[in-house]
Amino acid sequence: MNFESRELRGVVSALRSFFYGIIGKSVLGKNADPNSRKIKYLILFLVIITPVIAATEYAWGQSLIILTGSLIVFLLFRFFLKDGRAEVLNTLLNPLIFIFFLLGIFTVIPLPKFLLKLISPGTFHLYKEYLPSYVSSSWIFPLMSLSLYSYKTLLSMSILVTYAAVFFCLINKFDSFKIRMRLANLIIILGTFISCWGILNMHIQNDKLFWMNDIVSGIPTGPFINTIHFGHFMALCIPLTLGMWMGKIDFGMDRNVFVKTNEYRRVITGFMKDLVLYLLPAITMMVGLFKSLSRGAVVSFSFSMLVFTGVLLYKSKTRLKAILLLGVLLCGVVLALSLDNGDVLTRLQTLKSPATTDSAQTRVTVWKDDINVFKDFPVFGTGLNTFQTIFPKYKTIFGSGKMFFTHAENDYIETLSEVGMSGCIFLILIIVVFVRNVRVGFKLTNDTFKICLLAGGISSISAAAVSGLTDFIFHIPAISLIFIVICFIVWPQVGKSGKLTVLSYKDNRKGFIATMLALLVLFLFLLIFSIRVLAGQIYFCKFVHAPDNFTLKSNYIKKAAVIDSKNADYRYKYGEACFKEAKGLKKRDKGRSTELARKAKTNFDKAINLDPVNWRYYFARGASEVFLTSAGAREFTSADVRESFNKTLELNPTEYAVYEDMGEFYLYVQPARAFEYYKRLAELRPWYFGAVLNIAWGISDSPNFVREVVPDDPEFLLKYADFLESKGLESDADVVYAEVVGLILLGKISAKDRISVIDKLISKNKFKDAAECLIITIEGTGYFKKKKSSFIMPVLSMNDLLEKSETINESLADSMDPDSDVLYELAVFYYQLGDHKKSQEHFKKLIKIHTNEAEIEYKYALVLHQDGKYKEACVEFRKVYDTIKDR
Helix, strand or coil, X not given: CCHHHHHHHHHHHHHHXXXXXXXXXXXXXCCCCHHHHHHHHHHHHHXXXXXXXXXXXXXXXXXXXXXXXXXXXXXXXXXXXXXCEEEEEECCHHHHHHHHHHHHHHHHCCECHHHXXXXXXXXXXXXXXXXXXXXXXXXXXXXXXXXCCHHHHHHHHHHHHHHHHHHHHHHHHCCCHHHHHHHHHHHHHHHHHHHHHHHXXXXXXXXXXXXXXXXXXXXXXXXXXXHHHHHHHHHHHHHHHHHHHHHHCCCCCCHHHHHCHHHHHHHHHHHHHHHHHHHXXXXXXXXXXXXXXXXXXXXXXXXXXXXXXXXXXXCHHHHHHHHHHHHHHHHHHHHHHHCCCCHHHHHHHHHHCHHHCHHHXXXXXXXXXXXXXXXXXXXXXXXXXXXXXXXXXXXXXXXXXXXXXXXCCCHHHHHHHHHHXXXXXXXXXXXXXXXXXXXXXXXXXXXXXXXXXXXXXXXXXXXXXXXXCCCCHHHCHHHHHHHHHHHHHHCCCCCCCCEEEEEECCCCHHHHHHHHHHHHHHHHHHHHHHHHHHHHHHHHHHHHHCCCCHHHHHHHHHHHHHHCCCCHHHHHHHHHXXXXXXXXXXXXXXXXXXXXXXXXXXXXXXHHHHCCXXXXXXXXXXXXXXXXXXXXXXXXXXXXXXXXXXXXXXXXXXXXXXXXXXXXXXXXXXXXXXXXXXXXXXXXXXHHHHHHHHHHHHHCCCHHHHHHHCCCCHHHHHHHHHHHHHCCCHHHHHHHHHHHHHHHHCCCCCHHHHHHHHHHHHHCCCHHHHHHHHHHHHHCCHHHHHCHHHHCCCCCCHHHHHHHHHHHHHHHHHCCCCCHHHHHHHHHHHHHHCCHHHHHHXXXXXXXXXXXXXXXXXXXXXXXXXXXXXXHHHHHHHHHHHHHCCC
């Protein structure tokens, strides 16, 4: 057998044993206890399935995670009950995590009014403002929770309990370095598979998830709904992969090993195996990371590599490997950029000034708004997973960009607003204890392979920590569960992180029974909650995909609302389906239509009781009340409509659809009030302004009447002037142009906005107005204010003019080719005499000598302006502004 075939067989055999060791029964070690084996399989199921199925970001996938968590808790209960004793690692993490979960439970417990007002005035005020029944009742009832939407908080708490159960089982039942290594290999396999899948997705530019399902927004990348999440997942997996590879490399190998043929072949086979299993996957994931074009992922990965290098340099045994790491990174980056068509470099160039990008400015605005949420709910926050509910009330960003935010694009700020200072204090303590234990364990580690693996895991954790600054990666189960497993990989083994504490039925009967009861209650809650969520999602999916038949669809969504009765969205969707059918039957069957509209409003009211600060529910209720009012339903009046829509605007003041409906509602009743809403609609959605003008013109063709819907902004005023010109009202359009110029002259418009308005005035041949606006704009620059004396044209009396003329004549007599000083004197002299033509001639000669001298060009433009040559003056004034604006 020749060398190539023998080595190839060796590599194949090594790969086969590797994959069997990872995916086979030995992945978490052999354990005789059947409960332990079942726990092991459930953990493996979660680790494998969570990153692969993108639906874990949705409710039915999350319910699957919670259901698995409930089974893990039940198996723990059976194991402890059967054994009569519970071994628990004695670490400070246990009480901290327990207290954090107690705080979460406290936020969903219904509290009396007086207690709620005492500990969270902001929450009490919201309930008082948006739940009428809460005001008129006693000082105790109704009972309401600190969480603004307890259902979402319970969902998040259940997922966190599952994560905690996985971590607890790993450190207490499967605590060995071999298991840590196998889990690391499993993560590497998952990362490699997902990276290849994502690169293929990006290459063929497929817009369907799993090549089958459409998504609401984003670009499917592997199992992820967008490239950003994919990039952050790669940044999490790459350091761990490099850590495993570097741990396998042995720089201290005996040189005489190559003398023996068998040893030579074994070393080459091992090197090739490690190259295939670790280095190539790491480079593949790097290529996927850069192709994702996620700047946040690139930054977090770069930071993790700095941490990786620093950790390797900390230990003398691995300092040489730090140099190898830099070489591998260089090769990976070069390969990724060589496969790039220019998109990566273009994207990364924005990192030179990240604060100037639109996405960064949007994020900063969202962070500031979310901090305002925290200021109103500082102690306990608004409740986990309630960001979408409360944030629209505080959102200040609007326009043509992203209007709907599911998360704050910053895990830390969002967590601060949701759990308040009380929850954040314990989260910080948990992080401090974790970091301290990992640091101690790393210091005590002397094995080179373990050092490299720990360095890779620590770097992965640091990448996730940085990613959380600009995205919401910890809210994505596909990333957060892998993060928990990596935390276990770097967690020190028993003896370094603490001792095992035995809680037995024989020695501590009360404590053991209390622990068993707690586990049993936790299991029952997770099981019932997950089954309800999953069953509700099944009927909801049937509702979404059912044929367009109201009876069938309403039956599905009604069952979903009954089974998962605390889910306000099901009530909202049920009401929405009824309302849609009511509008379709309005002309054919008025009685049935009114009945369905009443049912829709009833369901909207139920949704509001479950989620009292969701603007969508108030908006839908207002729309149904408009429908019932127009249908002649006596129990509903315009006052009900106003109340619903006003609360909608209070909860989401930047939602354009509300202003559109309110304007339509008041249009023929109180046009002046309708125009207030239409004006705001135009500000929020500028491209809708034309439709707003046509609506107003349809009521009255009086320019003064239509002017009421036009915001006092030059952009809208210019569009209004265009509108008037299209109607043949040039004189009225001129009045509007004069109003625009007046706003500029009064300094009510920023310099940046002035230039765009001036350019539009020039395009409309309004050169005189544009020239006057340019003068004001130039005079407002810092350079003009600093050099004002050199810009001002000198004013001379008659005596000064006579003396100046004599001086000029003497200068001209001495030379037939006057210098620049004489030309300047001549230009100013003729300007003072009122001979603008000769003044312009001399300024032109002077400009040819002193090119790009703003002071001279400005005076020349003033002469043109005085001479009535406004078009030429605009050109010169614009040159002056472009020259001095950045000085």
